[in-house]
Amino acid sequence: MRVLAAMSGGVDSSVAAARAVEAGHEVVGVHLALSRDPQAVRASARGCCSIEDASDARRVCDKLGIPFYVWDFSDRFKEDVIDDFVDSYARGETPNPCLRCNEKIKFAALLERARALGFDAVATGHYAIVDDEGYLRRSTDEHKDQSYVLGVLTKTELAHCLFPVGDTPKPQIREEAARHGFSTAKKPDSYDICFIPDGNTQAFLGANIGLRPGMIVDTEGTELKEHDGAFNYTIGQRKGLDIKVPSADGRPRYVTDIDAETGTVTVGPREALRVNTIRADRLKRLHPDMNGELDCLVQVRAHGSVAACRAIIAEDEMVIELHEPLEGVARGQAAVLYLPVSDGGGEIVLGSGTITATSRSA
Template sequence: MSGGVDSAVAAARAVDAGHDVTGVHLALSRTPGTLRTGSRGCCTIEDSRDAWRAADVLGIPYYVWDFSERFQADVVDDFVAEYAAGRTPNPCLRCNEKIKFAALLEKALALGFDAVCTGHYAKVVQDADGRRELHRAADWAKDQSYVLGVLTAEQLEHVLLPLADTPSKAEVRAEAARRGLSVAQKPDSHDICFIPDGDTRGWLAERIEMREGEIRDVEGTVVGTHPGANAFTVGQRKGLRIGTPAPDGKPRFVLEIRPKTNEVVVGPESMLAVDELRGIRPSWAGAPVPEAAPVLRPGAAAGEASASFPVLAQVRAHGDPVAARAHLELVEGDGGAPLPELVVRLEEPLRGVAPGQSVVLYQGTRVLGQATVDRAHSLARPDVAGGSGAGR
């Protein structure tokens, strides 16, 4: 129970369904803020009190579990390391993967609970063989299946999502008000919970050594300087402070981050369009598609590839899905063992996809799985000068 209206109503519906429900609030920081900053952030002391009040109204036990060390290591430190490597991570997705449906679920199962119930807007259904699948929620405007794309088949066996078929957030708020829950009109949290003031660049500057470096155009010409490449992200326009205008007078955008040389590459907006994504660490939200079987079998060797299969690819939590075809390729890992790489070829280009983002695959409303974008590029144009591919 985060202290918000969604988890409070989810808990209430679980009680109504006859489940033996215990409310748990996750303490994710050893020094949580006392008050929220508007609707920014979550998991503050104020939020824990709101969750306690909701549990009291529902008549269920309530506990605060300290996961601050796991959250620091698996989410915050990972966030810093990804930016230091020139990538742009999604910490909410990582929190679901490592904390809410790993650390929390592991502890719950060890204590004898059957499932973790949350207020996420997504749906778990069973296929004809009784296997669980993850699907979009009824309210596509609030759908959160993207950030749950990291869930595995084993985790889906122990997940309850009571808000799956709710047609709108307004209905959830109205229900909370009818139940006498004080969080009925509480604003939604947004942005990164551990950066409640929203100043990601300033927060990173305190944790990553920022060194002044060069800004280059696609031909390799130096067009300006920057205070630290790690604070930029692909697709960024503001904050470049380039003194020399582009020959056509149009704005320039970040095309690539090169952490090894501390360089930022900029170019026209048209060069942000990519039509092939290559993702590492792919995972399946349920049973893998049949086409993947040859690559996933024991003994498969580097160089083997699966047949392609149709998908809808989504690279942002509330982005529009794009039709594509995907396949798996086995590549040689650092230790020599073959590792699967997800290749997604888009039927329509996507703009400004950054390494570190997650690409989540769908077929209809079903979530197939996801991978972390390692490279994003256009098959129709060469790489920018001096680089090894946009996103590398």
């Protein structure tokens, strides 16, 4: 096959490209330039899109003897990921930009161009597995599993994806990179949001949204403190509230709701975070069982655990009834459904939806 290897400049994509070459594919490496922010060239940038990352990717391709290109997707990235991130926070949601990048850039825009140029598949360093039946499963390395952020793909996109490192624990991937002589073998994993190099998300949102004063209130509606913008808060937040008036029972307060339209941020006790029902739309189906009603598992955060549930799925929306309450579920997050398996492999990804509402029983 003709395979386009998406090269982030990290160790995982380096080994993924090497394995694609070893499998006998005709491989071309490509690095996506996603930001024109001058800070992104700094060695201290903590994302995956800096000029240093592009140079690391080029050196790996030179060692493998494969062509290497840099494709400028910065305009598309700004529109589909950065602007979406800002708009989502402005609506009082809590988005996951890495998930949106996978959906709109790495497995939509990139795959579209790759297919137009005659490539059969795109290979990435994601930790996930596509089984013999074409279903997406969790990685062998449960600590690095990235199936959650891939749950936003379409079935057609998944059919043209390769995840060569998904069946191997991360320490072995680093050892394999060292055997190849890749400079990325000891490179730290990327973290934080790539388009916010200094990690100060609140300052970034403040600069892009502007001051939108509102009020922090308790669950009874009592006004506690004025704030500069609801985007400074997320569901489940405890630290940084800086409320001078203690709660009546002396217990910590948590953000339990955000109304961006009125600027109202509601705080309450931890038990007020517990929800029993999740509603989601913008469904993506990766398995035929994602239809009608079924018992399955749901994950609502990239590094969160799964919860047993009953999912009622319609055309483009679903209702998830949790068997046990979950805490800190926010609008804008993805709800990814999993099917338990008994064959010893990882759970199968059924599909996903974007959370629009939550509710809790008395």
